[in-house]
Amino acid sequence: MSTDQPHTAAPVTEALGARNRLLDAALLLFAEKGFAKTSIRDIAQAAHTNVASISYYFGDKVGLYRAVFADPRTNPPVPLEVLDTADMDLAQGLRSLLESFVMPLKQGQGIQQCYMKLCFREMLEPTGVWQHELETSIVPAHMAMARMLCRHLQLHDADVAVHRLVFAINSLGVMLHVGNDLYTRICPSLVDTPQALDAYLDSLVTYALALVDAEARRRTAAVQAVVTSTPLAP
Incomplete structure (x- = not known):
């Protein structure tokens, strides 16, 4: 059982890191430019990830915006x-x-x-x-x-x-x-x-x-x- 731990823990940690990077980048951009003027491409670029990851974690820009407000780290x-x-x-x-x-x-x-x-x-x-x-x-x-x-x-x-x-x-x-x-x-x-x-x-x-x-x-x-x-x- 213990031999499986490294294979499962790393992807989970990596996924959480990517999700949090998107939340952090979106927070900065939404606060600075507003919802309408912030593109998902800008967010993905700032988070050093791809646009598809926003769809994967949040569905769309609206879902990401709501997730930023609900982020337990800041709220x-x-x-x-x-x-x-x-x-x-x-x-x-x-x-x-x-x-x-x-x-x-x-x-x-x-x-x-x-x-x-x-x-x-x-x-x-x-x-x-x-x-x-x-x-x-x-x-x-x-x-x-x-x-x-x-x-x-x-x-x-x-x-x-x-x-x-x-x-x-x-x-x-x-x-x-x-x-x-x-x-x-x-x-x-x-x-x-x-x-x-x-x-x-x-x-x-x-x-x-x-x-x-x-x-x-x-x-x-x-x-x-x-x-x-x-x-x-x-």
Whole structure:
């Protein structure tokens, strides 16, 4: 059995390398030129492979474009099953969510900047992929987070304040992707190594927990204010 291993492992590794080269090349070109102005020939040339490989791995240019958006290296999925676990520890749930913002940066700031540029370009020159991303990934993750917070706050349904809290927590992670120029200018050591990113993640979880605690205290104070202002029944 062991004698077969080299014959099977090498082709798999080679195929994964070719597929990733196509994804990387497509990300750079789509971000720079947009979907319409990027040809599959340009992508294949940049990836040092042939045009037929795009058909083999992705079907066509549309399939490749969608795969670039779904690439877990730059866009890791939020673990909805973790957030929806009834007995999930709040801190662990928040870490799972915020980690999805931090992990892609370990691929390199340049790659992630290209991905953000691609997202902005898609919003300005829509092909439908961003809408698909909203419906299948972003909105479900938001709602799963809202359900987790409702369980923690002992609420039956999410109200406006819960949704506001979800957006506030998400914004902690989003800033990592839209504020690269600020990090570089003010304090690049915050995000310049995997270790620094891990420390940043720990801090984000602490900040998120503080936001949740503040919302819990606000709600408690509001209930107490109603109780103390309500006259006793005769």
